[in-house]
Amino acid sequence: MSFVRAAASARATRVNQFAASARRYASTEPGAQKSSNLPLILGGAGVAGLAGYIYLNQFGTKSTAAPAAGAGKSYTPATNTTSPLDSSKFIDLPLKSVEDYNHNCAVYSFGLPDGQAALLPVASCVYLEASENHPNALRDEKGKPVHRPYTPVSPSDYPGEVKFLIKRYDDGKMSQYIHSLKPGEPIAIKGPLPKIKYEINKWDEVGMIAGGSGITPMYQIVNYALSDPNNKTKFTLIFANVEERDILLRDDFEALKKKHPDTFNVIYTLSKPADGWKGYKGYVNKEMVMQHIPPPSLGEKAKVFICGPPGQVDAVAGKKNGMKQGPIGGILKELGYTEEQVFKF
Incomplete structure (x- = not known):
């Protein structure tokens, strides 16, 4: 299933609509490698670590990506210039449709009023919470609503709905509920919740390291950047999963790799590969990073994004400190990266 679609007419329309009002911020498979003994626990939330709420107009919202969920067609962008979402409170949105994706993931489309678009900036996410108006609303042990951050896979200007690719975890209360x-x-939704302001061509090279459902913010950024004809930044993504069937958005990334061979590459590694797998085997390790991620010697011209389960983030970049980034650690510290060069989602 591919989420990447051509939408040239939609792009042209959206450029004209936002020109005066919006600010734009933004290979062959390797041989098998030895597994690292660093932990990679491919479970848990795909997005975490938000510094706080920032107003929508501080970030770019113009999207040139195509619709994300099996529509297979171009679309007419919504014309609203302010988001119907609210970063200070939860509002209810109805579930419009569910589309199975793989053995434990599905695309959930939630309706937006009057054909409006979410206008979420890149990079940002939202909180999803059980609605008080649902008869079986999910609550924690203290009776409080449970909420989790999720990054949409639909473009910012997609009309009438916002889409999420959500993995069901056996021990995930919120994912089971959704x-x-x-x-x-x-469902109750609050946002946008900006994470890092992405600006086109701010860095010469961007390295991305993701695990499991932590791929969604990487998809949001790379799809946004590569759709801009002025983009010159080179992106390299290392995507770790348990089995081959767990690789999310693979068709999309392969399509982007084919369309942008000079500015995008993706490398996969599996901790439990089947016989015949020709990619990397094992957890993300120092050798993979040294071979594929831009080196720390590039200084301010390089950035490394990481998003995944806590075990992976800790092993590769050091633990986060609650809502804060926390000090650099793990593989990236060993290799000489600075805190300014690394961002942990």
């Missing part, structure tokens, strides 16, 4: 929802039932 997977139990039926079309027409509500």
Whole structure:
């Protein structure tokens, strides 16, 4: 299933609509490698670590990406210039549709009022929470609502709905709850919650390291950047999963790699590969980083993004400190990267 679609007419329309009002901020498979003994726990939330709420107009919102969920067609961008979402409170949105993606993931589309677009800046996410208007609203042990951050896979200007690729975890209360929802039932959403302001061509090279469902913010950024004809930044993504069937958005990344061979590459590694797998085997290790991620010697011309389960983030870049980035650690510290060069989602 591919989410990458051509939408030239939509891009041209959106450029004209936002020109006066929006600020734009933005290979062959390697041989098998020995597994690292560093932990990679491919479970947990795909997005975490938000510094706080920042107003929408501080970030760029213009998207030139195509629709994300099997539509296979170009679309007419929404014309609203302010987001119907609210970063200070939860509002209810109805579930419009559910599209199975793989053995434990599905695309959930939630309706936006009056055909409006979410206008989420890049890079940002939202909180999803069980609605108080749902008869079986999810609550924690203290009776408080459970909420989790998720990054949409639909473009910022997509009309009438916002889409999420959500993985169901056996021990994930929120993901289990969302997977139990039926079309027409509500979810509460709060956002946008900006993470890092992405600006086109701010860096010469960007390295991305992701695990499991931590791929969604990487997809948001790289799809946004590569759709800009002025982009010169080179992106390299190392994507770690358990099995081959767990690789999310693979068709999309392969399409982007084919379309932008000079500015995008993706490398996969599996901790439990099947016989015949020709990519990397094992967890993300020092050798992979040294071979594929831009070196720290590039200084301010390089940036490394990482998003994944805590075990992976800790091993590669050091633990986050709650809502803060925390000191650099792990593989990246060993290799000489600075805190300014690394961002942990």
